[in-house]
Amino acid sequence: MGVPTVFVTSLPTIATMVGANRIVRGPAITHPFGLDEAERRRIVERALEMLETEVEPTTVWEVDPA
């Protein structure tokens, strides 16, 4: 079964290759969860939405721009 996990990374190509299933594209390698709290909130909310969704293997979601 496993624990539903969402992987937030700015390198979704690599995440896909290694077999992560729920992937959200973060803005940058140096700050996958954004620079400020407003941006972080959009990323975390998108990640939570993905945890609530049935997905195909190695699905990548984008975060909506502000």
Place this chain on the structure above:
Amino acid sequence: MVRAVHYLNQFFAGLGGEEAAGTPPTRLDGPVGPGRGLAAELDGIEVVATLACGDDYFGEHEEEALARLLDFLEAERPELLVAGPAFGSGRYGLACARISRTASERLGIPALAAMHEENPGVAVANGAVLIAATAGNVAGMREALPRMARLAEALVSGRALGPPAQEGYLPRGFRRNELAEKPGAERALDLLLAKLAGDVGSEVAGGFDRVPPPPPVGDLSRALVALVTEAGCVPQGNPDRLPTIRARGWLRYELGGAPRLEPGRYESVHGGFDVSLANEDPNRLVPLDTVRTLVAEGRLGRLHDVYYTTTGNGTPVAAATRFGREIAAELTDAGVEAVLLSGT
């Protein structure tokens, strides 16, 4: 002379370390850095130009970077592209695999990349690019360059390659028939004797673990959620000495109900990216501040008051798989129902 172009990341092209990882694609004259050693090994092939790109820039703008690199490449009218060696670096290996693949597919020229067998770039190339096998880190440079040169020469001359182990490239998933000198029964016995003597070599490459996606969380507003990171985020001063690269384990730290990861109390020791922005605000790696807010608002049930960390930098796949299994076992025992994992 056959015209070759060499691809390097910002570090090997001499443009700078992690602080220069955001450098966009650049063209340099002739061979640069390890390209000089490669050029000295090459017979009948001239490195006419070097293309370089920052690892972060490539990872974050793959399509733009590829388009720009392809423009540079076309202008050189090359007959061969060589990329790397990237050793165990994931971002660099990804760039080498993609530029090599693009060069073959779009310009119709042979391309050679070079990296360690566990580099994620190998899977990105997916057998479409010839990849010279290298060690996991730069200590393997001296061994890598002559091997790359021999393979590059084979590519341009059209010489048929022998088996991967003999020529020093990574298996591409092809099977080729060949005439053996001995009949099958004798070869089977030879294999058995070799195995009994402890030689258990295989031509079949290992792969990444595939697991089906777990079903979604039923109700996040009642769920116990945990934070996990491979970004090397540890308490200031790194009390348990988490390695900056090739970690052999993972660590767990209590959050003690803290509302956020305070700068100055947490830092990142990851050796694979510039950590200055993360150290200014560690919540950029582990989003404790936002998650606490969402718990207070009722969007999330509870936060597991321990976070898990390691450095996913040059980590062998077997080790990373073990970390994942061990952390998952702890999370399951604690009743965690959802995980936010960050990667850099």
